Amino acid sequence: MKIMQMAFMIVAVFFFFVLVGLFFIGIKFKDVESSAAQLHRDQAISSLSVIADMPELNYDSSESFTLDEDKLRVMSSNFSGVYDDFWPVASISVHKLWPVASKQIKCPGSPDCNYYELYNNEQNNSKTYSTYVSICRKIKKDGFVYDNCGIGKLVVGVKIRDG
């Protein structure tokens, strides 16, 4: 009888600890799953710095994610064809977010344009990643030169491998 009582007790204590353990593991794994997704997103965004920090686009080499609008204008014109084999991605475009525009107008061409398409190899099977950047240019006014920066978005398309 005593042995049976002790056995029941041990089983009860064991189940109690198992339940507590499951509770802990459940909470931990929920965190791990969301952290993994967040890390994956952060890694993709960090890899965009490689594109943004290229001297062909970068405004100030000491600052990351800062694009030169004059370089964007050159790179999105006919000159961009020279770089077709250079870009390691499927597409690159830069969108000006400020001032807010109701429709997308491609640059260069119009003074109110708000979107530069630097490269697009018409890849169907691609996934886009984007991040916020500063789009800066030097402006001369009343004999002074100053940096005029605005908020933009760098959108890069990456080819998805088949299989």
Next chain:
Amino acid sequence: MDNKNKGQQEMVGFVLIVVLVVVGLMVFLVISARSSDEAPSSIQVENMLDAIMDQTTKCAITYEPDYDNFEDLFKSCHQKKTCSNLDFICPNTGDMVSKSACDCLNESLIEVLDGMLNTEATISAYQIEFREKDEPDGILKVFDGNCTGTISEAQRNVVSGSDSLIIRMKVCVE
């Protein structure tokens, strides 16, 4: 009598174990509740805050066209400076007075962030808090939207004179 004593000892032992586990659980819950107060930082929000900080504003403190960007405007606001190029007629006195950097900062921030909120379908709400380090009362707090998703945040530390300023941005992403 011996049997009764033994049974009591076992009961006390079991209760002790249960109490220990419950105390452990409570400590764990308190720690998790505390850490969940702070939203996880994200590179996306960090880049957004960096881009906002670089944005040139309409406010020139000394002369035109030496316009402040948002980072400089936060410092100017903290130092209680005025925008020399933005005058308005004071409704009380009728005199022309320069707009304060804090007023300009508040208006410009709302303008820029509302614009971003309208263009970004994934962002449902934002909040920017500006305060001195170790000071609980903020200098400026701007927020808009109705958060229904997950909150991510980023923080920028700025030095203004001998003071350290904290600019914290929280974004609610669907």
